[in-house]
Amino acid sequence: MSPTTETLTAERILEATEEVLRRHGPTKATVVDVARALGVSHGSVYRHFRTKAELREAVTKRWLDRASGALAAIADDGDRDPAQRLRDWFQGLFDAKRRKAGDDPELFATYSVLVDENGEVVGEHIAELVAQLTRIVEAGMASGVFAPGDPASVARALFHATDRFHDPCHAREWTRPEIQDELEAILQLLLRGLAA
Amino acid sequence: MSPTTETLTAERILEATEEVLRRHGPTKATVVDVARALGVSHGSVYRHFRTKAELREAVTKRWLDRASGALAAIADDGDRDPAQRLRDWFQGLFDAKRRKAGDDPELFATYSVLVDENGEVVGEHIAELVAQLTRIVEAGMASGVFAPGDPASVARALFHATDRFHDPCHAREWTRPEIQDELEAILQLLLRGLAA
DNA sequence: CAGATGACAGATTTCAAACTCTGTCATTTG
DNA sequence: CAAATGACAGAGTTTGAAATCTGTCATCTG
Structure with missing residues (x-):
């Protein structure tokens, strides 16, 4: 099972979000960036976090x-x-x-x-x-x-x-x-x- | 001596600046506004304060x-x-x-x-x-x-x-x-x- | 059929052109 | 001639049209 086919979990999304925040800063970090970093569509991120605010809060x-x-x-x-x-x-x-x-x-x-x-x-x-x-x-x-x-x-x-x-x-x-x-x-x- | 012909002092400029800051807020208060409030040209304000920053500091x-x-x-x-x-x-x-x-x-x-x-x-x-x-x-x-x-x-x-x-x-x-x-x-x- | 996708509408952000402001100074005024 | 003026150049800000993003959902895939 290569990393890119691992199941998408809240935990993996949070890790990717931290990385995107680290790279892009708080104003430019987008949900699309997080999805891209994980190799999935941004719609999949919304399956685990109802809004961008909820993701940032987590x-x-x-x-x-x-x-x-x-x-x-x-x-x-x-x-x-x-x-x-x-x-x-x-x-x-x-x-x-x-x-x-x-x-x-x-x-x-x-x-x-x-x-x-x-x-x-x-x-x-x-x-x-x-x-x-x-x-x-x-x-x-x-x-x-x-x-x-x-x-x-x-x-x-x-x-x-x-x-x-x-x-x-x-x-x-x-x-x-x-x-x-x-x-x-x-x-x-x-x-x-x-x-x- | 009417108020508008009173000599222009640092004190009068400071009073006008406080009023302009009160009315317009810190981002929109300009030196031109202060001069207008005093009925003088903005060049006259610069005779008493070398820069806008110095005026704000005072x-x-x-x-x-x-x-x-x-x-x-x-x-x-x-x-x-x-x-x-x-x-x-x-x-x-x-x-x-x-x-x-x-x-x-x-x-x-x-x-x-x-x-x-x-x-x-x-x-x-x-x-x-x-x-x-x-x-x-x-x-x-x-x-x-x-x-x-x-x-x-x-x-x-x-x-x-x-x-x-x-x-x-x-x-x-x-x-x-x-x-x-x-x-x-x-x-x-x-x-x-x-x-x- | 659970999970993923991407097209989409409305909200938000970006970007460059137009405009305003700062600070200077040659000229004017009293 | 001391104080004030306003035209000006360059810096900084506003503005609105274009681009991007958020959040939804009908459709697709394993």
């Missing part, structure tokens, strides 16, 4: 899910000190973002456009990240390392206080040399505020 | 200076508790921003465009705001209410941790009803981290 979700998967490991490593786990989680998030934005700025810009047009999916992604944070905060409160409180709203506050280091609208700042020190200064202040 | 600076002036009063009220002054300062900044964005979204969008194209002037504006914060933090450390440290870098950390509530790239969120609670949650965490 690609966005896949990308965001890969990103949150990597962080879950840090969040759920229950053996380690919650304060240190919080630091590592934020540092991991920031490093991943900065690497993506720095290594391939065009692809990052492409995904920033997709993120802007898919508020719903992004909302779920952020909810997942805050849920991971909530688990760390909960562990810290349970062990008495952190002052008691509502873990979910504390987690949300931590996430928002560090927007500068993960929200793509701040991406231009991530190349400045002081940025790492700025993150550490904020984390220190937040962790001090969190301590029992 | 308008932006004027607007930002008006904004920081209002906050300076809170920052420099030396009689009050630094912690409460910090709260009031951030609340004042947020209220002003939210009011501008909510009351006249088109004008706010216009100034957001100007802010994007004038990084230098915005940098000075932010430096002024951080300087105001630094004065509050300094007072708090001097009086022993805040833990000792470098007031300037703590002030910068406070400013960045609250980006979500003053940076125009987050303006879309400022209409959400939970936003006030989110600000208070972050301020509480930060002030706890700051306390001696």
Whole structure:
């Protein structure tokens, strides 16, 4: 079975769409391009995704899910000190973002456009990240390392206080040399505020 | 001396430019429009501002200076508790921003465009705001209410941790009803981290 | 008959020609 | 003679006609 005769699956379409987005950028990537890349007619793509918007949304979700998967490991490593786990989680998030934005700025810009047009999916992604944070905060409160409180709203506050280091609208700042020190200064202040 | 024969000053040009920007928006406001509004030829405008970019920059600076002036009063009220002054300062900044964005979204969008194209002037504006914060933090450390440290870098950390509530790239969120609670949650965490 | 195709209508984007704006400067005005 | 003017060249923007794309569906193929 050669690759060109493999059955057409949603997964293969998503892979081809990522490639077309990478090559053509968010404004010029068309459904016809995706079909051409797969050697099928564009009508076949519409059998798996009802609209172009739905296809772009699915690609966005896949990308965001890969990103949150990597962080879950840090969040759920229950053996380690919650304060240190919080630091590592934020540092991991920031490093991943900065690497993506720095290594391939065009692809990052492409995904920033997709993120802007898919508020719903992004909302779920952020909810997942805050849920991971909530688990760390909960562990810290349970062990008495952190002052008691509502873990979910504390987690949300931590996430928002560090927007500068993960929200793509701040991406231009991530190349400045002081940025790492700025993150550490904020984390220190937040962790001090969190301590029992 | 009727208004139309008044001498042409930089100040009058800036006022006319604000009005033209308000009416036509940032993309359609031309130097010719500004000259027409003043009843002069566009060549006369170029006697006071070397380029259109310089004129737009001057308008932006004027607007930002008006904004920081209002906050300076809170920052420099030396009689009050630094912690409460910090709260009031951030609340004042947020209220002003939210009011501008909510009351006249088109004008706010216009100034957001100007802010994007004038990084230098915005940098000075932010430096002024951080300087105001630094004065509050300094007072708090001097009086022993805040833990000792470098007031300037703590002030910068406070400013960045609250980006979500003053940076125009987050303006879309400022209409959400939970936003006030989110600000208070972050301020509480930060002030706890700051306390001696 | 499940899955793929490509012709098609309406929506959207592209492209080049026409137009408007910016910035300069020789000339005019008070 | 200091300040203002408006004609002008080149840069940038608008506009509408042509080209392309999206989404549907009747037809085809294995």
